[in-house]
Amino acid sequence: MSLSIYLTGVGGQGVLTIAELIMNAAMRRGLYCNFYPTKGMAQRGGFVKAQLRIGDDAMAPEIHKGGADIVIAMELSESLRALDYLKPDGDIVIYPYRWLPTDVMLGKADYPDEASVMEVAKKRTEHVTMLDMTLLPEGCADNIFLLSAALKYTALSELFSSDELASEIKTRFPKGIESNMLSFEAGMRS
Amino acid sequence: MIKNISGNEAVAIAAVNAGAAVITGYPGTPSSETVGSLWGKNIEGVHVEWSTNEKVALEIAAAASWANKRALCTMKMSGLNVAYDSLVSIAYSGCTGALVVYVCDDPGVSAGMPEQDIRGFAKMTDMPVIDVASVDESYWLTKYAFELSERIQSPVILRSVTSVALSHSTVDIPDMMPPAQAEPHVYKDIEKFTKAGAKICMDQHKRLIESLEIARQYMREDVINQLCIAKDTSLGIIVSGVCASYLDEGMELARKHADFHAVSSLVVRSTVPLPTDEIREMIENCDTIVVVEENEPYVEHGVMLEAFKLGKKIRVIGKEDGTLSRIGNFDAMSIAVAVLTALDCEIPSEFTERLGAESLCTKRPIGVCAGCPHRGVFMSINEALRRMGIKKDEAIVTGDIGCTILGMSPPFNTLWTEVSMGASSPMAQGFIHAGIKTPVISTIGDSTFLHGGIPGVINAVQNNVDMLTIIMDNGWTCMTGMQVNAGTSKEYQAKEFHNRVDIAKIVPALGVEHFAVHDPYDLEGMTALIGDMLKLSGVKVILARRECAIQAARRKVKYGIMSVDQDKCTKCKLCIMKTGCPGLVYDGSNVHIDKKLCNGCGICKSLCKFNALVKEEI
Numbered sequence: 001m002s003l004s005i006y007l008t009g010v011g012g013q014g015v016l017t018i019a020e021l022i023m024n025a026a027m028r029r030g031l032y033c034n035f036y037p038t039k040g041m042a043q044r045g046g047f048v049k050a051q052l053r054i055g056d057d058a059m060a061p062e063i064h065k066g067g068a069d070i071v072i073a074m075e076l077s078e079s080l081r082a083l084d085y086l087k088p089d090g091d092i093v094i095y096p097y098r099w100l101p102t103d104v105m106l107g108k109a110d111y112p113d114e115a116s117v118m119e120v121a122k123k124r125t126e127h128v129t130m131l132d133m134t135l136l137p138e139g140c141a142d143n144i145f146l147l148s149a150a151l152k153y154t155a156l157s158e159l160f161s162s163d164e165l166a167s168e169i170k171t172r173f174p175k176g177i178e179s180n181m182l183s184f185e186a187g188m189r190s
Numbered sequence: 191m192i193k194n195i196s197g198n199e200a201v202a203i204a205a206v207n208a209g210a211a212v213i214t215g216y217p218g219t220p221s222s223e224t225v226g227s228l229w230g231k232n233i234e235g236v237h238v239e240w241s242t243n244e245k246v247a248l249e250i251a252a253a254a255s256w257a258n259k260r261a262l263c264t265m266k267m268s269g270l271n272v273a274y275d276s277l278v279s280i281a282y283s284g285c286t287g288a289l290v291v292y293v294c295d296d297p298g299v300s301a302g303m304p305e306q307d308i309r310g311f312a313k314m315t316d317m318p319v320i321d322v323a324s325v326d327e328s329y330w331l332t333k334y335a336f337e338l339s340e341r342i343q344s345p346v347i348l349r350s351v352t353s354v355a356l357s358h359s360t361v362d363i364p365d366m367m368p369p370a371q372a373e374p375h376v377y378k379d380i381e382k383f384t385k386a387g388a389k390i391c392m393d394q395h396k397r398l399i400e401s402l403e404i405a406r407q408y409m410r411e412d413v414i415n416q417l418c419i420a421k422d423t424s425l426g427i428i429v430s431g432v433c434a435s436y437l438d439e440g441m442e443l444a445r446k447h448a449d450f451h452a453v454s455s456l457v458v459r460s461t462v463p464l465p466t467d468e469i470r471e472m473i474e475n476c477d478t479i480v481v482v483e484e485n486e487p488y489v490e491h492g493v494m495l496e497a498f499k500l501g502k503k504i505r506v507i508g509k510e511d512g513t514l515s516r517i518g519n520f521d522a523m524s525i526a527v528a529v530l531t532a533l534d535c536e537i538p539s540e541f542t543e544r545l546g547a548e549s550l551c552t553k554r555p556i557g558v559c560a561g562c563p564h565r566g567v568f569m570s571i572n573e574a575l576r577r578m579g580i581k582k583d584e585a586i587v588t589g590d591i592g593c594t595i596l597g598m599s600p601p602f603n604t605l606w607t608e609v610s611m612g613a614s615s616p617m618a619q620g621f622i623h624a625g626i627k628t629p630v631i632s633t634i635g636d637s638t639f640l641h642g643g644i645p646g647v648i649n650a651v652q653n654n655v656d657m658l659t660i661i662m663d664n665g666w667t668c669m670t671g672m673q674v675n676a677g678t679s680k681e682y683q684a685k686e687f688h689n690r691v692d693i694a695k696i697v698p699a700l701g702v703e704h705f706a707v708h709d710p711y712d713l714e715g716m717t718a719l720i721g722d723m724l725k726l727s728g729v730k731v732i733l734a735r736r737e738c739a740i741q742a743a744r745r746k747v748k749y750g751i752m753s754v755d756q757d758k759c760t761k762c763k764l765c766i767m768k769t770g771c772p773g774l775v776y777d778g779s780n781v782h783i784d785k786k787l788c789n790g791c792g793i794c795k796s797l798c799k800f801n802a803l804v805k806e807e808i
Contacts, residue, residue: 010554023194023358027192027194027360031360032359032360033194033358033359033360034325034357034358034359034360035194035357035358035359036353036356036357036358037356037358038300038356040554040556045554045557045772046554046556047554058324058326058359058360058435059435059439060324060432060435060436060439060521060522061353061354061357061432061435062353062436062519062520062521062522063521064443064521064522064523065523065541065544066540066541067521067522067523077550077551077552078551080547080548080550080551081547081548081551083545083547083548084544084545084547084548088540100552101552101553101554101555102557102600102601102766102767102770103553103555103600104552105763105766105775105776106763106766106767106776109552109553110552111552112550112551112552116550117550120545120546120547120550121547123545124545124547
């Protein structure tokens with residue numbers, strides 16, 4: 001058994017937290033994990049990726065192109081960076097949040113729309129899930145929403161039950177249990 | 191004990207458990223968490239410090255190893271360039287305790303700076319290099335490196351790479367348990383610890399070369415490098431460093447595209463000195479040898495040399511034949527490509543085909559954070575030059591290492607050089623001596639100034655150069671993850687005994703006549719100050735002092751509450767264009783303040799001609 005998960009997003013979104021929650025759940029199962037986060041030089045607003053590899057035995061840090069079972073993308077444009085890493089029949093779940101760089105805000109640079117991201121993602125795999133962000137209750141954590149949606153739509157469910165991940169979230173964030181469970185349930189209903 | 195820790199932390203725990211009494215370092219991604227994970231902790235008998243620079247860090251650790259203690263010194267690859275002057279001399283002298291120098295290389299450049307391979311430095315000084323392949327090995331090989339250093343009485347380099355140093359991995363290693371420390375013991379031996387005369391130097395050189403050979407023998411006995419000779423094959427593969435962790439996965443990937451027997455394999459963990467006996471055994475058993483290592487083909491060259499010595503013609507697949515690149519980091523596919531090449535199989539199209547999706551991806555230039563005081567400096571420089579009637583392209587502003595370099599990014603585009611720690615001021619002087627007539631300004635951060643920036647300013651004072659240096663003092667070593675430096679406020683230093691070194695007292699002592707301290711959040715005042723300074727002759731220094739916004743935000747510091755008066759806002763977006771602040775958002779119809787990001791620095795406020803940006807004082 002092994003699972004390679006490639007996560008992308010923008011610094012400040014909580015992408016790395018998603019990876020850490022999955023890693024902690026895997027560790028509780030007694031599985032081996034390698035979590036390799038890559039942050040850009042910007043504290044916020046820069047490209048962030050994480051490579052998470054879970055298995056019965058030790059695994060190396062980098063996922064090769066075409067080697068990821070799952071891509072979890074937390075920002076629409078950044079999902080494009082992950083596509084080449086996905087296996088041809090892999091699962092990708094995209095939270096289509098648009099974190100606009102200044103040049104895009106000012107109309108000086110382009111930003112891909114959902115349809116074009118969908119089109120290129122479909123060239124890679126049939127299993128593309130573009131989430132509906134309006135399903136997330138206001139004020140609730142979007143990374144928890146994305147994690148539970150990933151559980152619903154990807155091979156993550158072959159490894160973890162929703163109870164396991166929910167309990168991991170509760171352990172990690174003892175203060176925001178109610179709000180986080182709202183996010184989690186919204187993701188399951190997405 | 192099963193735990194999930196990073197490669198850097200594993201090195202830290204191993205060093206403490208190996209009995210290191212002194213642990214020093216200078217922050218540098220990806221090596222920082224080794225000292226970082228120990229900083230401020232009370233570990234019986236262990237001195238831990240962030241030193242002023244890597245050279246200082248190494249000298250401190252080395253002297254401890256000359257007092258019969260075990261010592262660790264940590265840095266990124268660029269840091270070894272700084273420390274190397276001393277390292278050569280220390281390698282010649284050797285040590286009486288143990289000295290392990292932990293250096294992280296960065297193939298694939300995810301942490302910034304060149305893709306230099308520090309094994310080249312080790313070869314030049316005949317120092318053993320132990321290359322770790324995983325977080326697990328980061329623990330066990332750190333412990334081994336101390337033992338080896340003590341046995342050969344020479345420093346040992348422990349080399350990691352970003353993907354191992356920053357990986358968090360499940361490992362079964364002991365908890366931190368510092369052993370009892372013995373009393374220090376110093377042997378005062380001129381023949382060993384000075385370089386006074388040719389005989390001393392050449393005797394030391396002889397000992398150094400011999401120590402490397404002894405290291406090779408020890409590592410053979412201890413089976414540090416693993417050789418596995420397979421029957422019925424003439425193909426062998428040699429992997430080193432993190433590439434060893436991709437071996438099984440890479441072979442599996444290759445087998446999906448070709449049918450072949452088990453191959454002979456050698457995992458090289460000591461890349462200096464190479465395990466020549468094991469390499470020879472492989473050469474004797476194989477006609478084709480694949481060598482997979484990141485960065486430079488040092489192991490590959492060693493294989494070729496041994497084959498030459500044996501007089502056997504073999505085919506070597508690696509970098510010299512162009513199969514693999516000296517650029518970038520590797521993964522399982524690199525191994526598969528090399529093996530398939532060795533088998534004369536075609537490289538499958540799925541290995542090379544790309545969707546081209548990344549080209550559609552929006553570019554995210556690295557910029558300064560919301561509320562960053564550096565923003566005030568870059569904007570003030572630009573405005574001061576504009577007021578002097580100087581076009582941005584005509585003036586020269588040099589940059590330095592760290593967050594200072596973010597001034598190269600839009601919307602500032604203020605500076606355009608980045609060389610090494612402290613180079614901004616000497617580079618500025620060079621431009622002036624070359625005959626540049628427009629103002630030349632150098633910019634440098636606080637930790638960089640303390641690390642290597644002071645000699646450049648002294649040089650400018652001696653030569654009475656017409657130059658302005660702006661020291662951007664935000665109180666922390668920020669780009670590498672907010673470490674404490676000598677200039678950090680005393681209240682944030684780890685221990686009561688730590689002192690703070692005030693840059694405001696250093697600069698006048700260097701002989702700088704025109705010196706001012708100013709808050710970069712005061713855009714108008716800073717602009718006027720830069721303008722005034724540029725009219726003066728000789729060396730001018732401005733200390734732009736305001737704490738890093740990220741560090742202040744961690745203590746919930748806010749300087750005011752900003753809002754946009756939508757009735758007054760004309761949507762000219764000048765505030766966004768000039769500041770590039772992530773705290774200002776244009777949603778397509780209105781300009782807003784992102785309350786989560788904005789710390790109320792107020793830099794944007796002074797730009798708005800319509801008074802639409804309102805700051806509520808708190």
